[in-house]
Amino acid sequence: MSVIVLLIAAGGLVAGGFLAAFVWAVRSGQFDDTTTPALRILFDDRRPTTTRSEGPRHAQPRS
Amino acid sequence: MEATLDAPIVLTTCRHCGDPCAGGGVRSSHGRFCCDGCATVFALLADRGLDDYYACDVAPGVSQRTAGPREADRFAALDDPAVAERVLGGAPPDGTGAGALACAVFDVPSLHCASCVWLLERLWQVDDGIVRAEADLLRRTVQVWFRRDHLSLRAVAERLASIGYEPEIAGETRQGAATPARRRLYVQLGLAGFAAGNMMIFSIPRYANGAPLEPAFQALFDALNLVLATPVLIVSAGDWLRGAWRALAAGRLTLDVPVALGLLALYARSVAEIATGAGPGFLDAFAGLVFFLLIGRLFQQKAFDRIAFDRTWRSFLPLTVRVAAGDGVWQATPLDDVRPGDRVLLRPQEVVPADARLLDATGTIDYAFVTGETSPVIVGDGELVRAGGRVVGRALRLVIVAEIHHTELARLWRHPAFTRATQPWLTDVAGRFGAWFTAATLLLAVAGAAAWWPDAAMAAQVASAVLIIACPCALTLAAPVTLGTAMGILGRAGLYVKQPAVVLDLSRVDTIVFDKTGTLTGGARRAEPVDLTPYEWRLARRLAAESAHPISRAIAGDTVVDGTVAETIETPGAGIRGTVDHRTVAIGTPAFVAALTGRPVPAVTGTAVAIDGRLRGWARLAAPARRGIESALVRLSGTTTVWLLSGDDGADADDWAPFFGGRVRFRQSPDDKLAFVEARRRAGARVLMIGDGLNDAGALAAADAGLAVSDDTACLVPACDAVIGGDAVPRLPALLAIARRARQVIVLCFAVSVVYNVLGLGLALTGRLTPLATAVLMPVSSLTVIGLAAGAMRWIGRKAVAA
Numbered sequence: 001m002s003v004i005v006l007l008i009a010a011g012g013l014v015a016g017g018f019l020a021a022f023v024w025a026v027r028s029g030q031f032d033d034t035t036t037p038a039l040r041i042l043f044d045d046r047r048p049t050t051t052r053s054e055g056p057r058h059a060q061p062r063s
Numbered sequence: 064m065e066a067t068l069d070a071p072i073v074l075t076t077c078r079h080c081g082d083p084c085a086g087g088g089v090r091s092s093h094g095r096f097c098c099d100g101c102a103t104v105f106a107l108l109a110d111r112g113l114d115d116y117y118a119c120d121v122a123p124g125v126s127q128r129t130a131g132p133r134e135a136d137r138f139a140a141l142d143d144p145a146v147a148e149r150v151l152g153g154a155p156p157d158g159t160g161a162g163a164l165a166c167a168v169f170d171v172p173s174l175h176c177a178s179c180v181w182l183l184e185r186l187w188q189v190d191d192g193i194v195r196a197e198a199d200l201l202r203r204t205v206q207v208w209f210r211r212d213h214l215s216l217r218a219v220a221e222r223l224a225s226i227g228y229e230p231e232i233a234g235e236t237r238q239g240a241a242t243p244a245r246r247r248l249y250v251q252l253g254l255a256g257f258a259a260g261n262m263m264i265f266s267i268p269r270y271a272n273g274a275p276l277e278p279a280f281q282a283l284f285d286a287l288n289l290v291l292a293t294p295v296l297i298v299s300a301g302d303w304l305r306g307a308w309r310a311l312a313a314g315r316l317t318l319d320v321p322v323a324l325g326l327l328a329l330y331a332r333s334v335a336e337i338a339t340g341a342g343p344g345f346l347d348a349f350a351g352l353v354f355f356l357l358i359g360r361l362f363q364q365k366a367f368d369r370i371a372f373d374r375t376w377r378s379f380l381p382l383t384v385r386v387a388a389g390d391g392v393w394q395a396t397p398l399d400d401v402r403p404g405d406r407v408l409l410r411p412q413e414v415v416p417a418d419a420r421l422l423d424a425t426g427t428i429d430y431a432f433v434t435g436e437t438s439p440v441i442v443g444d445g446e447l448v449r450a451g452g453r454v455v456g457r458a459l460r461l462v463i464v465a466e467i468h469h470t471e472l473a474r475l476w477r478h479p480a481f482t483r484a485t486q487p488w489l490t491d492v493a494g495r496f497g498a499w500f501t502a503a504t505l506l507l508a509v510a511g512a513a514a515w516w517p518d519a520a521m522a523a524q525v526a527s528a529v530l531i532i533a534c535p536c537a538l539t540l541a542a543p544v545t546l547g548t549a550m551g552i553l554g555r556a557g558l559y560v561k562q563p564a565v566v567l568d569l570s571r572v573d574t575i576v577f578d579k580t581g582t583l584t585g586g587a588r589r590a591e592p593v594d595l596t597p598y599e600w601r602l603a604r605r606l607a608a609e610s611a612h613p614i615s616r617a618i619a620g621d622t623v624v625d626g627t628v629a630e631t632i633e634t635p636g637a638g639i640r641g642t643v644d645h646r647t648v649a650i651g652t653p654a655f656v657a658a659l660t661g662r663p664v665p666a667v668t669g670t671a672v673a674i675d676g677r678l679r680g681w682a683r684l685a686a687p688a689r690r691g692i693e694s695a696l697v698r699l700s701g702t703t704t705v706w707l708l709s710g711d712d713g714a715d716a717d718d719w720a721p722f723f724g725g726r727v728r729f730r731q732s733p734d735d736k737l738a739f740v741e742a743r744r745r746a747g748a749r750v751l752m753i754g755d756g757l758n759d760a761g762a763l764a765a766a767d768a769g770l771a772v773s774d775d776t777a778c779l780v781p782a783c784d785a786v787i788g789g790d791a792v793p794r795l796p797a798l799l800a801i802a803r804r805a806r807q808v809i810v811l812c813f814a815v816s817v818v819y820n821v822l823g824l825g826l827a828l829t830g831r832l833t834p835l836a837t838a839v840l841m842p843v844s845s846l847t848v849i850g851l852a853a854g855a856m857r858w859i860g861r862k863a864v865a866a
Contacts, residue, residue, distance in 0.1 A: 004280075005283065008283070008287070012261070012287075015257065015261060018257075019253065019254070019257045022253045022257075023250055023253065023254075026246050026249040026250050026253070027246060027250075029246075031245075031246065031249050032199075032245065032246070033199045033200075033201060033202070034201075035199075035200050035201040036180055036197075036198055036199055036200045036201070039177045039180055039200065040180065040184070042177070043177075043181050
């Protein structure tokens, strides 16, 4: 009996963690656009042929 | 057409946009382009090492030719903080120095493929001030993060435009974003799914055991189920409870009421059973039910996502107007600050923002959108120019005479017909059905309780079981899933429906009223010779090729004409003359040609052509019929009554009359069209109006279903139920067939769910509705309906596309 209670508690904790992660993902906008990212992954990264001046090119600001 | 017989046809496609290069196009070191605009964009991208953009099968670019000449200062309005506010969003807290980033969201209607996404997300390679850009293909927006100290918002918009993606700046403040609603649905769905899955696991031991479990276990599982079910009731099912409450407060019965009643009965009885220790309740079935109901919502949401309708008459007007500021300076001024009495300068392709009077000797205005008239109108000094007209040919100076908000355009937009007073058919039916259903359910519950009466416990159990099983969940699922899927299918075929209920309106149509210009006809206007020999027509076309005026361009056509031209003199707004192959040729307004020939020229609509000092004939502007429209009309007239109402003078009435069995009317004003549609409806017909432009707007709104035709995503869409792409108009018979099929699928789903309900009611009234039966019956009925609705609609869609 007590083993099962322990297992249910552990299982609930893990599942609850996933639920929380899902809610966080939705709130942070990861489900806002489900079309474009599927295309984005197909693009090859090619270095630009012209060299560009300084400046953080891949800066990732948070909104 | 005879004109092409003696002209060599040169056909190459543009490297940027893939359009045919009319007249050989523009040659540059990079290849051949249809216009300078496309060549410029290509050169810019090649220079930045972004020519991978062109790596896909079809030239991805947006043609810069049809866009017409654009003004360098057209984004000046973005320097105004109030206008900038509409675009800026999600900006990080204001900082100073190099770290000051701003974030702007632009609508880019021309965003259409993977290459567009690739290029737009490499904006940082185009300009150092841009840090990052993110495109959204579905909603056609680009979010740009840029450094405020390097770039102004206006410069960002200009950068976008420079690579061929003209951003569209909303004329008014953006309405509340749809994002929170979509996110909320996902959270609701996730929570319900999570709870339903876990509760099923907690309930299985008892079902499998076939007998009550050890009390300690049962108490644990019951407690866990309660903990999981309560947030489902509050968060996931909240929309139905609130919807039902609002309906009851307003004294109406919608379909939300029986759903909310069923859900509450399910929850309340389960809590009561657990509290009294009578049993485990039905909480697992409850969570599963809410989960399936939310899936129905998801179908609807997905269909809505593809379509954004938030245009008003303001989106048709320019953002800024150049107003005379004295000293010959034209100051770009936000539209709201333009007052009567202001003198304004409008360049070609710009729209007259308010009723105004012309200050120049003569000018050409195209009212095609407002009145449906194909030929541009020539106005003289001091004449009134109405708002909504488009300047053609060359820039005009005007003095504004009316307030922006008091123009004919705004008045038409505010016409009572636009505010749809008629309730959509589905809401109506659902409302009546909801009332009937609620009454029947309550009656049955009372009757069931009475039948069991002396046994109070049993009576309460039967009454609640009836409420639970009669919950019209499958019924509520049938319409949104079917119509949501149908909306997606229709959208892919080029018909964008605003509301799911419109699909049902389309399925019931028996009379179709067509507009002509822009609906049956489409594409670039073409000129046709009248009374001219092929040789004379060739001379006229050769001369016209020397002019940039739109009428001249239409006469010159898409193909190259040989011949030597000399001594051309163009009188703006009147005509052009010159020597072609040593013959004197003049084309222009009747007055222009009359002055040259010294003989009066009859004033008919058209462009006069004179050769060697004598009037030889005319060039008449015509819009070509859409490809395949004739067979579509033949198919439609088999099942429905078709009418043609056109705003123009009926010069080509004979071409169209046969397809309509003579049911054609010309010279119809917007009010005539509106009155006609209303009269048909009063006579009992269910009318589908299909038209473009503001002249059809009243009729579109008055019809049972109004389809606005749009060849250009950026075009304004007046009050209508759906927007149909120009190319999709000939597919109308197939599209209407899909709508009719959708209605049959809904009826089928209703039948299936009624079978389940009758089965369940039988169990409920005899007091045999066990938790296990509920846990099986309710999800199975929901799943059947979802599967049937979505599956049948997809199958119909595939068949329709294949046909």
